[in-house]
Every structure is written in C-alpha cells, then in structure tokens.
Amino acid sequence: MFTDSTPYFSVMHDFTVYLTLWPEDSPLPSESELKFMLPTGLLLISDVKALEADCLIQLRHFDDEAKSIVDYLKLQSRKIDLVLQHVIEQEQHEGEQHHGVSFGGSGIKIIGNAELEVGNQYKITLHIKEELIALLCFVKVSSNQVVDASDDASNAAESARYITELEFTQILDSDVEQLVKASLSVQQKHLKYRKLAQKAP
Template sequence: MFTDSTPYFSVKHDFTAYLSPWPKEQALPTEYELRAMLPMGLLLINDVKSLESDCLLQLRHLDDDAKTVVDYLKLQSRKIDLILQYVLEREQHDGEQYQGAFFGGSGIRIISETPLNENEQYKITLHIREELVALLCFVKVTSSEPLDTDTSQASSRYISSLEFTQILETDVEQLVKASLSVQQKQLKLRKQAKASS
C-alpha cells in the first residue's frame, strides 16, 4: 500500500475521475480492504496488465528474430486492453464525474463547477483512456482555486489538487509509466510541430 507523499512530476492530460466523499469518521481502508473494494472490471484489467508486463520482460531477452513475435503479442495485448477499457467505461460508477486535467504518481488535478473543500477525503476511480489506466484509490483535497484568472467576475470553474492518501503501489507504477508515456508523446508532437514550421 502506498501512502507516502513522494513527489512525482505530473503531466497535463485529459482523463475522467469519479469522486465519492469519504466519511470523516471512517478510517481509510487497509491495502487488503482496498483490494476487496475493486470492481471485477478493475481486477481484470490489473491482472491482464500485470501478466503482460511479466511476459514482455521475459521476451526482451530473446534475439532480434523474436521482434516480430513480440510486436504481434503487443498488438494482441493492446486489443485486449482496449476491450477491457470499453467494458469498464460502460460500467456504473460510484460518485460524481469530473474532468481531469493533470495526473502523476503523487496525485491529480481536476476541474469542477464548485470548489472542493481542503482536506476532504474522497474515494476515486480514475480512467485514463489513451494510456489504458483504470484504478481505484483515495485522495485528499490540498487546494481548490478559480480556474479563470479574470478577477473582475466570479469564476465559473475551479481547479482542485488532490493528493493520493491510499493507493496500491502497482497503481502508482501505472500512473508513473503513463505520465512518462504522455510526456514522450507530447515532446514528439512538439518536435514535429517545430520541424514543420
């Protein structure tokens, strides 16, 4: 169970988050309790990703002739991930839906119509579609500020920072890998844009 507030960088990227307030008087779940809370869809996608990464690690040690097989297996794995992601998105989700703006291994930032109260705890389900990440964890609100910088009128939207308070270590690893992947794609796009201008 990861409860450390190790600072990781975060990356700007759209995703979906479902937040359910967690009662103040109720303790956060243990690692065992958190695993027991995972819906079947999340368990399936986590198991598939774990099996996939173990298998790909072993295949990396094969010679160049195996590259075609590895590429084919990656394609098959991607298909399975996409189907699981589709199934997950169709499931009923607890909590209110929010638009995510930034994510990383330490926490997320979301956009809301009203400010969230600092230090409030939430149970949260995250879906980062392009990176095939879906997870359940707990967060605490560290700040909630107006998104609009124009001070002459009241803000209609807020950006809130949420730090992870209970999250499985494997989920932190998923988020770190996904943030690095998104950053690489963004850098590649910037290079292409500079080259074409």
C-alpha cells in the same frame, strides 16, 4: 501500498475521474480491503496488467530474431486492454464525474465549478483512456486555485472555476507504477508533437 508523499513527475492530460466523499469517521482501507473494493471490470484490467508486466520481463531475454513475436504479443495485449476499457466505460460509475487535467504518481488535478474542502478524503475511480488506465484509489484535497473568475463581482461566485489538487493517500503500488509510466508516455508524445510542429512550414 503507497501511502507516503513521495514527489513524482506529473503531466498535463485530459481524463475522467469519479469522486465519492469518504466519511471523516471511517478509516481508509488496507491494501487487501482496497483490492476487495475493486469492481469486476477494474479487477480484470488490474490482473491483465500484472500478467502483461510479468510476460514483458520474460520477453526481454529473447534475442533480436524474436522481436517480431514480441511485437505481435504486444499488439494482442493492447487489443485486450482496449476491450476491457470499453467494458469499463459501459459500466455505471459510483460518484460525481469530474474532468481531470493533470496526473502523476503522487496525485491528480481536476477542474470544475465546485470548491472542494481542503483535507477531505475521497474515494475515486480514475480513467485515462489513451493510456489504457482504469483504477480505484483514495485521495485527499490539498489545495484549490480559482481560475476563469468573472470580472462582474455579482456573478463571480457563479462563474468561478477551480483547479483542485488531490494527493493520493491510499493506492496500490502497481497503480502508482502504471501512472508513472503513463505520465512519461504522455510527455514523450507531447515532445514528439512539439518537434513535428516546429518542423512544419
């Protein structure tokens, strides 16, 4: 289980996250306890991802003649992922919904009207639809940065928005791996779009 502060690359991307404040007097769950906390939908997608990863490792040993079979199996795998994502989206989610703006293997950033207290621990459910990621983990508030504050001092408190940085404190190693791969995938897409934009007349 990931519990250190190893720095990872992060990328700007929109996603949805649900936050539930974790009691100060409650210890964070162990790896087995965290797995037990997973709802059915997240447990299914976690198991499917693990099976897919094992299969892809085996498929790498195939020669070029089997490439069409590998591509077909990847397509079927993606279909299953999409169905599971749809099922998860229909479920009721515990916690307060927030808008994510950046993610990576070390943590996430969210934006909203509320200033979260630095040091507080939260249980979160994270959904990155485009990358077919849905996971549950724990984070700690490390910083808040004010953005979009009104020039009118009387309304500044009401109009202020905050970029909040959340560091992972308890997350499964397999989920960190998913996030790292997804951040690289998003970065590649950004670079591709940028090149296409530069070529456009």
